[in-house]
Amino acid sequence: MTQMSTTRLGTVSLLLISLGCAGAPSFMAPHGAPADTEASLGWGVTIVAIVITLLVFGLLLLGLLRRRDYDTTPKHASNRSIVWIMVGGVLLPAVVLVVVTGFTMRTLHVVAEPAGNADVRVQVIAHRWWWEIKYLGATPDLMVVTANEMHIPVHGRVHVELIAADVIHSFWVPQLAGKMDVIPGQHNTTWLRADSAGIYRGECAEFCGAQHAHMDFMVVAEPPAAFANWLSGQRTVAAVPTDSLDLAGYNTFRVSACAACHTIRGADAFGKVGPELTHLASRRTIAAGMLPNTRGNLAAWIVNAQSIKPGVGMPALPMAAAQEQALLAYLSTLR
C-alpha cells in the first residue's frame, strides 16, 4: 500500500476528509488488516480525485484567462469542442469511474474475512456509552469479560462479533479496520489483524446519544505470549482481601449499589448494568477511554460520575470519605 502520510498532500487531504484532527489515529496510516487494503483504496481514490480536481480547475482557469470578447452571434459547436466534450466529459469520467469501481470491488473482495478459524474470537457488545468485550473459551467457564480495552495478539486474526445492547453504534478502529455498524437484532461481524504491537484507539462511529463522543476503547496489540499471559490473568477470580482496609472496601462493594450493576467474579457480584470490574485495576482508562485509570479519577467517577459524563448510567454515589477510601483500596487490588 502507499505510505505517504508525511507528504504535504497527504496532510491536506487528511484534513479535508476527517475535518481536521491531526494527531488522531488515521485510517490513512494503517497498522494491520483489513485497514491496509482499505487505505490503499482511500489513497488511490484521493489521488485520482486530486488530480482530476487540479485538472478541472486548471482548465477552468485557462478558460477564464483566455476568454473571448462578448459576441452574440449564434455558433455551432466546432469539431474541436465536441472532442473536448466527448473525451473530457464522457470518456475520461467513464474510464475513471470504471477504474475506481473495479478498484473498490477488488478491495471489498479482499477485505472480506478469510475463511478458516480465527486465532481469537471476540464478542463486542456496544452499550450507551461503553464497550463490553468477551473472549469465548473452549468451555463457557473460560470466558473472559472486560470493558473498553481489547487485547489481541500481533499477527493473529481476530474475529469480532458485534452486538448492540440498546441503539445503533458503529465499531471503528481506524488503523486496523473500517467501520462496522452494531445494530440491535442484527448479527454483524468484522475482523482485525494488527501487524505491529501497539495501542490503537477505537471509537463509536455512529451517533448514539449525548455521550457518543466519549465512547472510545483501545485495542492493545501485543506479542502472542504476552496476550496469552493477559488472557489467563483475566480468567482468575478476584481474591477476597485479607488487608482490613481492602476487606472493608470489598464489603462496601457487595452491600452497596456497586454490586447491583457490576460483576466481580469472586465477590459474588453479578450486576450486568455496567462494565465487569474483576480486573479493573489492569485497565488503562475508565469511563470508556475518557479518563486515565488513576485513583483520583476513579474517586471522582464514583462520587459524581454525572458531573464528568452527564447522562451516563453510573449514578452519583455520595459516600463517606472513609468508605470511599476503603472502596478505592479494594478496587486497586483488582489487577
Next chain:
Amino acid sequence: MSSLSDQIKPAVFRGMRPSLPGALSTLIVALFLVSCDRDSSRTRSKELPDVATLQRIPMGPVPGLAVSTIKREIPNPYSANVGATADGQRLYVRMNCVYCHGWDGGGGMGPNLRDSVWRFGGTDADIFNSIYEGRPKGMPAWGALLPPDEIWKLAAYVRTLSSGGPPEFSPMKNMTQNDPDEHH
C-alpha cells in the same frame, strides 16, 4: 454510514482546531442537544428532601391528641420531569422491579402499581419510603443499595404508572390484592 456527527466529533470533542463545516455542524448538534436537555433528568426542580425527615413520616395514624407536626406532603423533586421519569423506568428494569411488578406495572409476584390502590400510602413521600425502607412481604429495602436521587426517579416513574391504561392481564395480579396472612 458515518453520520454528520461522526465527522465533526474529532474536531469538536478532542480539542483540535475545528474547520468551518465542523464548527457549523457542531453548532447544529449543540443546539439539538441543548433542546433535548430541557427534559433532562439532571435538572430537578429543587433540592432533594432530607432522608431523615422522610423517615420520620409514620405509616399509620399518630396516637394521642397531639397533632402531628410532621409534614407528610414532601413532593418528589422530579415530579413531571420527563427525563427523570425515563431514568426511573430504566432503573425499574435494571433493578429487577419489573419482574415482580410487571413490565407495565400491572403486578405479578408484587402488587399492581397501575391501579389507584396504595397499600402503604400514595403520597410522593410514601412511595419514596416504600422503596427506601422496603415493605414486609418481600419488598426489599432499596435505601441500602440506591442513592436517594435514584429512588426519587424510580418513584417518579412509579407515579406515572398509576395513571396508565389497563394493564395486561396477570392472574397473579388479582391474587396479590388479598392478604394470605389475614387469616390470623
Next chain:
Amino acid sequence: MRSSSLLPRFRLPLFLILIGACTGAAQHDRTAPTESRAAGTGSTATNTSVGKPDEWLVQGKDQALTRYSELTEINATNASNLKMAWTFSTGVLRGHEGAPLVHDNIMYLVSPFPNILFALDLTKPGAPIKWEYHPNPDRRAIGIACCDVVNRGWTFDDGKIFYNTLDAQTVAVDAATGSELWKVRVGDTNLGETMTMAPLVVRHRVIVGNSGGEMGVRGWVVGLDEASGKEVWRAYNTGPDKDVKLGAGFHAFYPKDRGTDLGVSSWAPRGYLHGGGTAWGWYSYDPQLNLFYYGTSNPGPWNQNQRPGPNKWTSTLFARDPETGEAKWATQITPHDMWDYDAVNEYTLVDLPMGGATRKVLVHFDRNAFAYVIDRTNGEILSAQPFAPLNWATGIDLATSEPQVVESKKTTQGVNVTNICPQASGGKDQQPSAYSPHTHLFYVPTNNVCMDYEGVEASYIAGTPYFGAKLKTKIPGPGGYAGEFIAWDPVNAKKMWGIKEGLPVWSGVLVTAGDVAFYGTLDGWFRAVDAVSGKVLWQFKCGSGIIGAPMTYRGPDGKQYVAILSGFGGAPPVPADYASHFTQSGQLYVFSL
C-alpha cells in the same frame, strides 16, 4: 421453573415439588395389594405402595407416584350418582395445590401460606377440626415466591406429618396431637429461596428441595434425619462434582453427561452459583434399587445469552441414594434450556414391556411436551414422543438424548421470538398425572398454550428476581383449545383419547380400580371420567378453579369418598378476562355415592 405467565409479569415460577412416599418404619403396616392387581404387561411390579388401600398417606398414593387407588365402590357404572358429602374451608384465598391425606380416620391438609396444617376428624359428622398447627412462616417469603404461595404437598410417615413452609423451613408434626416435633431452616429467603414441594420420606430421611429458579438461587436437595430434622446431606444441582455429589458411583448413560465438574464448565464463569436448577417437583422412589428420582428446574436467568453452555445440571433427571444423597446417574433432559422447560414433572415408576422385554422404567411427561420412557436403572431414554402440541424441536435423538431444536424457536436476548409452543409452563406442568395398572394407561393433564419470548439482560441482585425475559402468552394454542385431559399408552407412545378444555388442565389426577379417573378444571369443574372410554360420567361445579389433586379414601362408615381442593392460584396461563369470570377460594369438597 416455570412460570407461566401470561404476562410479562409474573413469571416466576419456581418451586418445588414433591412428593413422597413413605417407607421405612411405615413398611410394616402395608398390605401391599398392588401387585395382585397388576396383572398384564403394564403393571407396577415393584412394591412401592404405602399404607392400606383405604388410606392415602403420601401425595402420589405410593412411592411410584401412580395416584392409583384400589377402591372400587365408586366405579364407572355408578359414578354418575356421586353427591357432595361435606366441605371445609381453609380460610385462605390463594392457590390450593396438593391432595389431602387420610390416616387412621383423620384427614390432614395444609393451606397455602401461612401453611396451616389442619387435622379433620372423620369419625364425627361433618369432619370438624381436631387440631390446627400454625408454623407462622415469615411474611417476607410471600413476595419472593414466584408462582403464588402454594404448598404442593405434605407427607405422612411413622405417625408424623412432614411438610415445608414457604419461608424454606421443614417441619415435622405429631399426627395424633398436632404438636411440633421439629422445625428446621433449610433455605434462606434472603437469597430468594422458598419451598413448596412435598417431602419424600424414605429410609429415615426426609428429602426436600428448594424453589426459586427465578430468583437466582442455586438448586439443592437435602436429606434430613427423620427423627431429629438434622441435615444429613445436601446435594447441589449445579457446581463442582463434590457439591453435586457425583462420586465414584456415578455413571451417566450418555457421553454428553460424562466428565469432570461439568456443573462448573458448562456455565459462564461462576454462573452456576445463581443458575437455578432447583428441585421443586415430585420425587419418586424405588425401594429395590434404593434410588429416588427427581428433576431439576430451568437454568437462570431465563435469558439464555447470559449462560452459554449446557448449564448442567439444570432441567435434568437425577437418580440418587436417599441415605447418602450420592447420585447414581443423571440424564439432562433439556440441555441449555432456553424456554423454561424445567424437568421437574413427576417421574412415575412402572415396569413396561419395551422392545420385547419387561423393563424397569419411569414415565415422564416433561414440560417440553415430550413423553419420555426412561430406564430407571441407568437413565437410558427408551422413547420420547410428543404428547401435546409443540414446535420448539423436531424430536429427541435417542442415541444422544439431545433434543433436535428448531433454529427459529431458539430464544435470544433482544429478539422477540414469536409463537413458541409450548409456552413456558409446558405441555404439562407440575400438576401430577396418574397411572392405572388396570388399564395400563396414564391419565395426563396437559396444556396447549404458546408464547412470544424475548431475552433481556438481567443483573443478579440477591432477593430480587434473576429473570431476564419478556413473555407474552398466546392462549389458546393451535387448534383453539388451551388444555386437554388425555389417556396415554406409554408402551406405544400413543394418545388413546382426550377431553379438550378451554383452559389449561391444571389439576392433579386420580384413577381408581373402579376405572374412574378424576380431574378438575380452572373454571371449577370437578369431573369423573370413564378410564377406558374417556366419557364424562359426572361433574360438579366448585367455587373456584381447581389446581389441587384429587384423592380417595374409605371413611369410618365404610364408604368410599373422593376429595378435592378448590382454589385458583399457582401460575397457570389463562386468558386476559379470566378474572372477570372466576374468583378465588380455599375450599375442600368431599363426595360419595
